[in-house]
Amino acid sequence: MWESKVDIYNVFELRGRTLCYFGVGAINKIKDIAEELKKKGVSKAIVITDEIAYTVTGAKDVVEEAFRNAGIEWTVFTDITPNPTVEQIDIATDLGKSFGAEVVVGIGGGSPIDSAKSVAILLEYTDKDATELYEQKFVPEKAKPIIAINTTHGTGTEVDRFAVASILEKDYKPALAYDCIYPTYAIDDPALMKTLPYNQTKFTAIDAINHVTEAATTLVASPYSILLAKETIRLISRYLPQALAHPDDLVARYYLLYASAIAGISFDNGLLHFTHALEHPLSALKPDLAHGLGLAILLPAVVKAIYPAVPEVLAEIYEPIVPGLKGIPGEADKVAKGIEKWLFDLGITEKLVDVGFSENDIPKLVELALNTPSLGLLLSQAPIKATEQTIEKIYRESLKPLA
Incomplete structure (x- = not known):
């Protein structure tokens, strides 16, 4: 099969509405992304993740070193669960607001990245909450820049405009689909998935x-x-x-x-x-x-x-x-x-x-x-x-x- 001839260590750019760096070692591209953000005047980031995705995969050390070297301050929210809830998104948004986050980084599978997309919207619409967002009480046209660092091979959320969260009190699990939540950058590194x-x-x-x-x-x-x-x-x-x-x-x-x-x-x-x-x-x-x-x-x-x-x-x-x-x-x-x-x-x-x-x-x-x-x-x-x-x-x- 032709797949055996491909150099999986050659990090290539999978281009669409999102610029996705793909291949073994792609996680190191966060250094270039951090430098690019700094050039654009970004000085504060919020990382939306869960503890396992952040630490066990090895993403934490590379991301924090890149931010430190670029002079970007960051705060981390790790309380995202599978099938994330609007309450979790609201708490993360409050953290992002108080910190003054200018960019949102989602690290993990669909749950953290979808939550990061949601937070990115709510940081722009500060008078709204996640329940209003997922009940489609308003239509967002803007969001903070999103960086998606993917640690699973299933959702595709790192390269699309979708997000999902649950409203537990109503037994709802709606989906969003807005152009403003295409990640600006994504990283797909197979080495993050060995665990x-x-x-x-x-x-x-x-x-x-x-x-x-x-x-x-x-x-x-x-x-x-x-x-x-x-x-x-x-x-x-x-x-x-x-x-x-x-x-x-x-x-x-x-x-x-x-x-x-x-x-x-x-x-x-x-x-x-x-x-x-x-x-x-x-x-x-x-x-x-x-x-x-x-x-x-x-x-x-x-x-x-x-x-x-x-x-x-x-x-x-x-x-x-x-x-x-x-x-x-x-x-x-x-x-x-x-x-x-x-x-x-x-x-x-x-x-x-x-x-x-x-x-x-x-x-x-x-x-x-x-x-x-x-x-x-x-x-x-x-x-x-x-x-x-x-x-x-x-x-x-x-x-x-x-x-």
Whole structure:
């Protein structure tokens, strides 16, 4: 395969709305970024992260040295959890305001970087809070500059305009999509992912699989989003088993990270639909549920539901996982069971009943999918009509294995 000929230590620039430095050793580019910020008059930064992402990955030492050498003061907020809340974002914003932060640095996976994007908006709109932001009570047009240092290979948030947070009192987990929260700079360094735990390695990769499954099949899908989807699934199917067996394999981490980044670009262009719209209620009700696991649980039933509408696309992009598909509507059950088997072979055997949901929860889940702010936009992009009955059927078929 051509991948073996690529020098993974050659840090290249993946250019889009965000300038992303990509490759082993890319973390050292924070030195150049800090110098550039200093030239632009930036003297204070707030770092939004969690303790593990900041210290265990080794990012802390490099970032703090770069800021120190550039003469930039910084403060650190580490109380971001998986499925971050609006309360956490408000506390971080207050810290940023009192410190006088002029730039926001997100270090970690989707939770810290999404939170950093949210803080960057609220530092500009000082009379607003995170609940107002996520309930879409106002439309932001500006944000403080954002630097995203990514430590997982799943979300793609380092190169896109999306962010997610939970409003626990309402069981909401809405999403944002604003041009002002494209990071100015991003760093994708596979070496930061060698310490990613086994399950997070799986679940973040499945997040990327879902991003492209949706982006390739929305009503606004394009040849570009489909092309990126095909390559994402090929790379993940090839390199995920290798990364699970050999966590220190930087080649495997490199291509999983690249797959995640292009998946982020794919859904930045093609948008999302069912799996994300239906997963958000799951992890809103159960914040300890890993986002990627929730997506994995729903994926087979979602593909089964949409396959008759877009069989040619799904047959092509899923060829590495379910080979021999002809791209005809009658294969829906076959491809869904094939995807489920692939997930089971990876050790992802959980279904909704295994993570604490039952038949009795389905009406509440359907209600949240239909009424949570922003999720209606995702559902409107699905290739089939997102009726209450369709949503209910997907949840119901995800309670237990299809096979």
